[in-house]
Amino acid sequence: MLRFYVIKQVGARTLTQANQWQLDPLLAVSPQLRRILRARIICHDLKPAGSISETDLGKMYNVSRQPVREALITLVNEGLVEIRPQRGTFVKRIDLESVLNGRFVREAVEADIVAKVAKRPSATLMADLRAQLKAQRLCKKGSANHFIELDEHFHHTLADAAGMHKVWDFLESTKLQMDRVRFITFEEFPTQTLIQQHEVIVDCIESASPARAQTAMRKHLREILAVLPEVLARYPDYFDNVEAMQS
Amino acid sequence: MLRFYVIKQVGARTLTQANQWQLDPLLAVSPQLRRILRARIICHDLKPAGSISETDLGKMYNVSRQPVREALITLVNEGLVEIRPQRGTFVKRIDLESVLNGRFVREAVEADIVAKVAKRPSATLMADLRAQLKAQRLCKKGSANHFIELDEHFHHTLADAAGMHKVWDFLESTKLQMDRVRFITFEEFPTQTLIQQHEVIVDCIESASPARAQTAMRKHLREILAVLPEVLARYPDYFDNVEAMQS
DNA sequence: ATCTACATACTTGTATGGCAGTGCGCAAGT
DNA sequence: ACTTGCGCACTGCCATACAAGTATGTAGAT
Numbered sequence: 001m002l003r004f005y006v007i008k009q010v011g012a013r014t015l016t017q018a019n020q021w022q023l024d025p026l027l028a029v030s031p032q033l034r035r036i037l038r039a040r041i042i043c044h045d046l047k048p049a050g051s052i053s054e055t056d057l058g059k060m061y062n063v064s065r066q067p068v069r070e071a072l073i074t075l076v077n078e079g080l081v082e083i084r085p086q087r088g089t090f091v092k093r094i095d096l097e098s099v100l101n102g103r104f105v106r107e108a109v110e111a112d113i114v115a116k117v118a119k120r121p122s123a124t125l126m127a128d129l130r131a132q133l134k135a136q137r138l139c140k141k142g143s144a145n146h147f148i149e150l151d152e153h154f155h156h157t158l159a160d161a162a163g164m165h166k167v168w169d170f171l172e173s174t175k176l177q178m179d180r181v182r183f184i185t186f187e188e189f190p191t192q193t194l195i196q197q198h199e200v201i202v203d204c205i206e207s208a209s210p211a212r213a214q215t216a217m218r219k220h221l222r223e224i225l226a227v228l229p230e231v232l233a234r235y236p237d238y239f240d241n242v243e244a245m246q247s
Numbered sequence: 248m249l250r251f252y253v254i255k256q257v258g259a260r261t262l263t264q265a266n267q268w269q270l271d272p273l274l275a276v277s278p279q280l281r282r283i284l285r286a287r288i289i290c291h292d293l294k295p296a297g298s299i300s301e302t303d304l305g306k307m308y309n310v311s312r313q314p315v316r317e318a319l320i321t322l323v324n325e326g327l328v329e330i331r332p333q334r335g336t337f338v339k340r341i342d343l344e345s346v347l348n349g350r351f352v353r354e355a356v357e358a359d360i361v362a363k364v365a366k367r368p369s370a371t372l373m374a375d376l377r378a379q380l381k382a383q384r385l386c387k388k389g390s391a392n393h394f395i396e397l398d399e400h401f402h403h404t405l406a407d408a409a410g411m412h413k414v415w416d417f418l419e420s421t422k423l424q425m426d427r428v429r430f431i432t433f434e435e436f437p438t439q440t441l442i443q444q445h446e447v448i449v450d451c452i453e454s455a456s457p458a459r460a461q462t463a464m465r466k467h468l469r470e471i472l473a474v475l476p477e478v479l480a481r482y483p484d485y486f487d488n489v490e491a492m493q494s
Numbered sequence: 495a496t497c498t499a500c501a502t503a504c505t506t507g508t509a510t511g512g513c514a515g516t517g518c519g520c521a522a523g524t
Numbered sequence: 525a526c527t528t529g530c531g532c533a534c535t536g537c538c539a540t541a542c543a544a545g546t547a548t549g550t551a552g553a554t
Contacts, residue, residue: 028332028507030320053535064509066313069536073277073317074324085275086515086536101413105356112355166348170421275537300505311539316506333506333545498553505546516535524527 029063033071041080041091042176043183048093048238052081078173093240094180096232102174107221109167110155111214116162118205118213125161129202132157136195144187147194154198178224184231184238194223276310280318288327288338289423290430295340295485299328325420340487341427343479349421354468356414357402361448361464362457363409372408376449379404383442391434394441401445425471431478431485441470 021039023032037057040046054065054072061068072089075081079098083089117125132154139147159167182189197220204213232239268286270279284304287293301312301319308315319336322328326345330336364372379401386394406414429436444467451460479486 030507051535055535058509065536066508066510070317070320074320077321077324083536084516086534087517088535095413098413101411102417104359104411105352105414105417108355108359109352112351112358164348164351166342166345167352170349170352173420174417277537298505302505312506313538313540330506331546333504334547335505496554499551501548501550503546503548506544508541508543510541511539513538514536516533518531518533520529520531522527522529524525 023061023063028067029061030067030070033057033061033063033067034074037071037075038078038080038176041075042179044180044238046091048091048240050091051088052091053089078176080176094177094238096239096241098177098241099181099228102177103221103224105174106171106178107218109171110158110221111217113159113162113164113167114201114205114217115210115214117158118208118210121205121208122161125157126202126206128157129154129205133195133199133202136198139191141191144189144191147189147191148182151194151198181224181228181231184235185227189227190223194220197223270308270310275314276308277314277317280304280308280310280314281321284318284322285325285327285423288322289426291427291485293338295338295487297338298335299338300336325423327423341424341485342488343486344488346424346428346475349424350468350471352421353418353425354465356418357405357468358461358464360406360409360411360414361452362461364405365452365455365457365460368452368455369408372404373449373453375404376401376452380442380446380449383445386438388438391436391438394436394438395429398441398445428471428475428478431482432474436474437470441467444470 021036023029023036037046037052046052052072054068057068057072058065072081072083076083079095080092081089082092132150136147136150136154139150156168159165197216200216201213201220204216232242236242268283270276270283284293284299293299299319301315304315305312319328319330323330326342327339328336329339379397383394383397383401386397403415406412444463448460448463448467451463479489483489
């Protein structure tokens, strides 16, 4: 049976919105459910390989099965849920190959982004980035979810600076996979290391060194590979396709 | 009012499947509708900014509103459709910024892919690529849709060779945007130029030159930028966000 | 002539019922 | 003890009905 306990903040992109886990009766149900269920899956409140039936979820939120179903279908497209017809609906395990390939995509794209930005760094951008670094350093070690939000904002800023406002949307499905991993480590993330890498990246941008900025960004985005084996060993049941770890 | 005329082949990924525009009563309706409607939008059988009501589509295919609705929701997530509650459902215009940003993403990713492949080219891969080039050269000038299929297969092969089987899935939404543009030009695509670029890429891979392969791939994927202005001038009503053409 | 109010014909959103496929347990036969 | 067959509870899929918001055209009042 599904359990339901309230956590105020979850995920990076949706941190700023309040009432993450409650339905606002004034708004349409289906999009709200999509966000709620996505958040619950990412933070493993809904366990990988767990079964979630349309009926149960409908009862839980006091809505009919239809909006639940529509929400689940979108989650299928995002690779978070698997619907086996006439059999059941299940939370997908974290597909390791998707995580690795998604990371590859993100590295390629963000490397090009930071290179483009470093070609002609603007003064206002540099001021913004420096301020963000300051805020990241001030972020307390315990509040990992707050840091995730700042990190997300940092990378998003770079994409915007490159004039690629829509790129972040394209990368959303890849980030989802990585976020599921990131949420396991969560509190013990090497915050200091990541901030230092951010600083290196900003330095490279400021000195207008596209090539160096690119390598710095690539190194930064490979950091998740370091924690992966440990996470995988600790939560083997959460993962799928583990044999694809040769890359 | 919506019109419905049968075209056997549309889109690149789905070319091999027969009966693209007919419903198979044995399979589930909703996924079939998703593919059909997506194909009809990409090839502009359903015109940009045109209205498509759930009821009409349901009558057209002799199914109820529900599966139609589910298909449309997935198309919303793919950026092909816009649902305005209580107002109507419309085919989205081709968002120029999404096209450009999607192309940027694809260039970044495929550049890294081809570089990785060129580091250690295998003999069997080279044989495969050479055979594909041969098939491309044999492709008649008229059958542009067949060439699109071959082109798609070519790029997919490289991704697989890099061990990135899931990357293509991540790129699907970006490709959708580009395909809508590509389908306008369609018959007059510079097939010979593209094949020559493919040959250059394969040569670079064979000589194990990652850097040169990367630049060749980048040049290849910038080809669409050349035709964009003309297409845009000829079908201005199909496009949106045209002022973003400074990039 | 102009503006307002309302009836009406749309649209999408949600709820509900029936259908068909699936898996599991239990019971009967081997 | 093992296998086989049936029944039942469960699932998601689809059709239908109802609800609620929106645009539009028209009749009436000003």
